[in-house]
Every structure is written in C-alpha cells, then in structure tokens.
Amino acid sequence: MRLRVLPSLGRLGEALRSQAAAQSMRWPLWAPVAFGGGAALYFGLKVEPPLWLAAGAAVASLAAVEAERRRSLGRLASIAFILLAFLAAGFLAGKVRTVRAATPIVPALQTAWIEGWVVDVASPSETGQRLLIAPVAVAGLAPDQIPNRIRITVKPDALMGPGAPVRLLAGLNPPPAPASPGAFDFGRSAYFDGVGGVGFALTAPQWASLPAPPPALRLRLAVNAARWDLTLRIRDRVGPKAGGLAAAMITGESAFVSAEDNVAMRDAGISHIISISGLHMAIVGGFVFFAARLAIAAVPPVALRINGKKAAALAGLAAVAVYLVVSGAPPAAERAAITASVAFVAILCDRRAVTLRGLALAALVVLAFQPEAVTEPGFQMSFAATTALVALAESWPRPAREINTPWPIRAVQGAATWTAASIGVSFVAGLATAPFVIQHFNRVAAYSLPANLLVAPLSSFVFMPALAIGAVLEPLGLGDPFLSVAGWGVGVMLDLAHRIAAAPGASLTVSSAPAAALPVAFLGLLWMCLWRGWGRWLGAPLALSVLLWPRPPVPDLWVAADGGAAALVQEGQAVLMRPDSRRFASDLWARRRGLVIVDAPKRLDRYLDCTRFSCRSRAGVSPQVGAWWTRRAPKPEQLQALCAGADLVILKAEVPRLPAACDGVTLLEPAAFARGGAAELYRTAAGWNVVWAQPARGRRPWTSGSAE
Numbered sequence: 001m002r003l004r005v006l007p008s009l010g011r012l013g014e015a016l017r018s019q020a021a022a023q024s025m026r027w028p029l030w031a032p033v034a035f036g037g038g039a040a041l042y043f044g045l046k047v048e049p050p051l052w053l054a055a056g057a058a059v060a061s062l063a064a065v066e067a068e069r070r071r072s073l074g075r076l077a078s079i080a081f082i083l084l085a086f087l088a089a090g091f092l093a094g095k096v097r098t099v100r101a102a103t104p105i106v107p108a109l110q111t112a113w114i115e116g117w118v119v120d121v122a123s124p125s126e127t128g129q130r131l132l133i134a135p136v137a138v139a140g141l142a143p144d145q146i147p148n149r150i151r152i153t154v155k156p157d158a159l160m161g162p163g164a165p166v167r168l169l170a171g172l173n174p175p176p177a178p179a180s181p182g183a184f185d186f187g188r189s190a191y192f193d194g195v196g197g198v199g200f201a202l203t204a205p206q207w208a209s210l211p212a213p214p215p216a217l218r219l220r221l222a223v224n225a226a227r228w229d230l231t232l233r234i235r236d237r238v239g240p241k242a243g244g245l246a247a248a249m250i251t252g253e254s255a256f257v258s259a260e261d262n263v264a265m266r267d268a269g270i271s272h273i274i275s276i277s278g279l280h281m282a283i284v285g286g287f288v289f290f291a292a293r294l295a296i297a298a299v300p301p302v303a304l305r306i307n308g309k310k311a312a313a314l315a316g317l318a319a320v321a322v323y324l325v326v327s328g329a330p331p332a333a334e335r336a337a338i339t340a341s342v343a344f345v346a347i348l349c350d351r352r353a354v355t356l357r358g359l360a361l362a363a364l365v366v367l368a369f370q371p372e373a374v375t376e377p378g379f380q381m382s383f384a385a386t387t388a389l390v391a392l393a394e395s396w397p398r399p400a401r402e403i404n405t406p407w408p409i410r411a412v413q414g415a416a417t418w419t420a421a422s423i424g425v426s427f428v429a430g431l432a433t434a435p436f437v438i439q440h441f442n443r444v445a446a447y448s449l450p451a452n453l454l455v456a457p458l459s460s461f462v463f464m465p466a467l468a469i470g471a472v473l474e475p476l477g478l479g480d481p482f483l484s485v486a487g488w489g490v491g492v493m494l495d496l497a498h499r500i501a502a503a504p505g506a507s508l509t510v511s512s513a514p515a516a517a518l519p520v521a522f523l524g525l526l527w528m529c530l531w532r533g534w535g536r537w538l539g540a541p542l543a544l545s546v547l548l549w550p551r552p553p554v555p556d557l558w559v560a561a562d563g564g565a566a567a568l569v570q571e572g573q574a575v576l577m578r579p580d581s582r583r584f585a586s587d588l589w590a591r592r593r594g595l596v597i598v599d600a601p602k603r604l605d606r607y608l609d610c611t612r613f614s615c616r617s618r619a620g621v622s623p624q625v626g627a628w629w630t631r632r633a634p635k636p637e638q639l640q641a642l643c644a645g646a647d648l649v650i651l652k653a654e655v656p657r658l659p660a661a662c663d664g665v666t667l668l669e670p671a672a673f674a675r676g677g678a679a680e681l682y683r684t685a686a687g688w689n690v691v692w693a694q695p696a697r698g699r700r701p702w703t704s705g706s707a708e
Helices: 006-022 027-043 053-072 075-100 184-192 215-238 243-252 258-269 278-297 300-305 308-326 331-348 358-370 372-375 378-396 407-441 448-476 478-501 517-531 534-541 583-592 636-643 671-677
Strands: 110-123 128-138 149-154 165-173 196-200 443-446 507-509 557-559 566-570 573-576 597-598 609-611 614-617 625-628 648-651 667-669 681-683 687-692
Touching: 006 443, 027 358, 027 372, 027 507, 053 075, 053 448, 075 358, 075 372, 110 407, 128 165, 128 184, 165 517, 184 636, 215 243, 215 448, 243 478, 258 443, 258 478, 278 300, 278 308, 278 331, 278 448, 300 443, 300 566, 308 331, 308 448, 308 667, 331 378, 358 372, 372 378, 378 407, 378 517, 407 443, 407 448, 407 517, 407 687, 443 448, 448 478, 517 534, 517 671, 566 625, 573 583, 583 597, 609 636, 614 636, 625 636, 667 687, 671 687
Parallel strands: 149 196, 573 597, 625 648, 648 667
Antiparallel strands: 110 128, 110 165, 128 149, 165 196, 443 507, 557 566, 557 681, 566 573, 609 614, 614 625, 681 687
C-alpha cells in the first residue's frame, strides 16, 4: 500500500496559502500590536537606552520600508518591514514618554514639612485617605529636587478637598518598589503619574498661605474642586449605603467607597463597575447618542433638514468629553474616551462605528500618547476584552428579519436574542480577560458570569443613565429624582454583590505563571481575534498559556523591601511573622504564589514565638528563622538568642558587632535590603538562594531613590 504523502502536503500548502491570502487586507490590525510590542520591549529593559539609539532604530526602520518599496521584494516583505517600523516607533514612543514624564524622586525615609496644593483625593489605602498634593516647598529639598506630585495618607477626619492650600509634617519615601521579585512595579506607575514621593501625615493638614498656583494648575484645581463638590452632593443625595459608589462612577472619587463593598464587588466579579472605563463611556456616550437621535427623529422639520445620525454622534462626542472632564481624566478614562471618540468619528465619516480597524486606530492613538499603558493591567484587560467582543460581533449570525411577524412573537424573539447576546458577551469578555486576572490579581470570581448578567441591565438601563442625568441636573437643584433612581439601582447591585460574594467558593486564588506566559497568551488571544478563517484556532493553545504553564517552585521565605516584615511557607500556607506590618505587600506576595495566609494569633503561635521587636521560629519548625524588626540595634543577648540554632536571621538594624552564635548563620542586613529590595529565599543543598526584587527592575528612571 503506497502512502500518498506528497498530495497531502500539497493540499496542506494550498490551504495555508488560501489562509494567508484571506489576511491580505487585515495586516493593519497588527500595527498596534507591533507598536505595543516595541513599547513593551522598551519597558522590559534592565538599563535605560539612550534617546539616540531609539531614534536611530526608528529612522533605520523607516529607511528599510522605503528601500523595500523601491525594490519591491513582495507583499509579505513589505508588510514585515512596515510592522518592524511600527515596533521601532513603539520603542521610541516609550523613550520619549519617559523623558517627558521625568520627575524628581524623594530620598528614602525622611521627615519633612510640606507645603502645597491639594490637587485631588486619591483612592483610599488600608490605613486612611490619601491626598494628591502639588508641593510648593518640601523642607530639606532644593526646588529642583521637589517632585511634581506627592501622595500623602491622612486620617479620615483630616480629609481636605481639592484646591486647599495645606501645610503638614509627613514621613516621605520614594514610591513603592515591587512587593516581591517580578511583581507589579508600583514605582513605575507612579512615575508616569508624576508622583515622586509617598508618605503618611504625622500632623493634621493645616491651611497655609501660598503664592497663586500657575494657570494650568489653577484650572486643574478648579475642575477638581467642582468634581469634589459634585461627589459630596451625589453622596448626600443618594444616601450612605450607595452614595459613595454612585459618586465614584461619575466623578472617579472613590474616597467614600467602603472596603467591604470593594471586596464584595471584587469577589462577585463586578468590580469593573467602580472604575471609569470603556463600559461607562459606552453607556454614557451611547445613551446620549440614542437619546439625541430619538429627539431629532421626533421633530419632523428638524429630521428633514439635518442628518440625525451625525448630529447624534456629535452629541455623543460632547458627552464623552464632558464625562472625561468630570471623571478627572484618569488614564483609564482617557483610553476609554479615545476609543469611544474613534467610534463616533467613524459615524461622522460614514463608516461603521465598531470595527476591528477602528479599534486598532484607537489602540494606536492610546499607545502613542501613553506607551506605558502596555504594562498596565487595565489597558491589557480593556483592549483584550474589546477586541474579543468586536471579533465576536463580526462573526455573530444576523438572521433575516421576517415581515409582518406579530409583536408577541417579535418580543419573545427579541428577548431570546438579547439573552443569548448577553451571555455571549459576558462569556467572551470573561475568557478574554481571564489570563490577565490570573496573572496580575491571582483571583478568579467563580460566579462572575451570572453576576454580570444580573448587573448588566441595571447598569445599562437604570443607574448609569440616571446618574448621568442626575449629575448634569444636580448643580441646578433638579437632580434628586434621577439620583434617587440611581441610588436604588446601585443598592440592588450592592446587595447582589454581597450575596454572591458570600456564596461558597465565590473567589478562588490562582498563583501567577512565569512572566513569559502572559505575552504569549496575549498574542494567542489576538491571533484568535484578528486572524480570519480556521487558522485562528492555532492561537488557542497560546491563549491558554497562563493557565497551562507550569508554576515555579514556591519559596521558603519572603521578606519585605525594608526588612520590616516576613512570611514563612509552611504546609502550603504563608505564615506572617509580623501580620500588622506591610500587610498589602504580604497579601500581594501570598496571592502571587497561591498561598493561604495564616495571621490568626492562635494559629501563628503554632509556628512562631514573637515579641514586640523580634520573632523566631518555634522548635521543630523548619526553617529556623529569626527577625529583628526595629532600626534600634538589639542588645547582645537578644541577638544571641535570635542566632542560636537559626538558619537565617533578618536584621532591620545595623549591628556593629555580632556574637559568636551568629557565626555560620545567613544574615540579611539593612545594606542588603537597600541594594536588593524585597526578597524570596529558597533553601538548597548549598545554602540559601536569595532572589531580590531590585535586579529584576534594573536601573531605570523610576527606580531612582528605591532600593538599589
């Protein structure tokens, strides 16, 4: 029996050629992917490249495109050179953005009097409310050393609104480094927000006498003061239960959203409702668009003289612009506004509003202005979900409309179609964002699909339109009826969130895959969405990378960046040696490793013997670790007790002389933390293998002042 291999290979080659031919007009969809890849390459470097290198690479790529155009090497080569030029442009955009965003970063741990203007009220931390301050003077710093912005945590009763001139004493630090090696770099995010220092107030903010701010800052203060006033009005009108959340969805001010509500919405899988993003822009812009179009159509003389669709698109553009200003224009809202604006401009140009080409253009515009967005979970999740939904819309079957169908049948058919579409949208959006949720947040909301199906009608048709109308009318004193409706809808949503979050198994913890898994999954997802034909399914195994990639081994010990907190790994659990310190960092690290936290005193006593200033593993616990938590050096007998029989000792204080008991014991001292930051430690046959966070960050502009 002869095997007919060659004909089979021939048919396979023909199938591949037909697949490639089907993509001939879709290569522009890959331009933002290449641009974002260049930006990601720039931000992934360990050392800062010079500007001439980035510019030279961009110029060389453009020269290569022109050379190929003259020699005509073929369409495939032309596309490859063009995408290479987009990649180089993304790299250059990252460098230019970094230069333009430059801001001084304060030195580590200093106490100083600060005078400045309260620019905004940032989202609250676990320890209090946070003020974003434009400093005018910082004691001990020269004018050229003062950052553009400083974020200070104050007590809730010391909260002051935007526009207030303040003076306070605060402990200052550089923006935080990653909580563990490879974790999200909060310092980089703060750098591009212009924040060069963070701290906590040691005194209540006092009113200060300051010179008038520059015109640009004065305008920003006026806008934010109006936003703050609207926030307070909405909170008071809606009521204490739902007022804070309702205000956050309009003005972006989340100061009055309780931690319990935040946790419930996160565990229910609907926390995206809080952040002002594409969903909010789509609802507000879409509501105004359809309302304007309906109003124009209702007046025949007007409808006959103007293009109602284009006039409604202009109204939608205006609504998006106003909403962007009212929300405070955070980066996520800016990205959503650009995407929505591209859709409305497409209508003005007689194009389809929602297409993959329009989305690609929006992504290019966003990345050109904010190339750092490629590293942000919000951008990754937003565009992954939107791309998947637009691809779904392209392939969604459009049944033929029957003529003279009785309205009861049409109503049933419409309800069935809407239900199927809602399930499809929620399911596809959930699948598209799952790799990013797992990798960045290590939480999976098991009931996210039913929760979103229940909340979507409330959000789209009840409280978001009511909030938008109520916010517009509130300054005139006419917003109360609409805000009451919105408060009812938000209250129902919160009740649903708390019930769903309390259900068994509502929130699952999943450890992060190695760093390479996420870009592979992203490319796989994009391949499935952008490729036309059966070849798209070749991206499915790649899209599952985050889920399928083998997890790295779990370390035996974690230590915070300043040596002030640590956690032992025991029986698949993270045993916190100092549960009341650096809790955000320890929680973040434990989730990344898929560990359950042990912090209850009775359970901790099983593993640890701790005092106010020190902690030590109990007899029989392995590894034997001792820790000294304060900057005041321990007495010789205290250090002797920590080192006796220990495998490793953590010291936050400088110790001039070590006792004999510390001979042969691995010591982590302040100088090591100053160089390396947070650490994960693994026991090996040769001793301790210490993996530091700072080397993974490299030496970049945003690491200045951090542990190096």
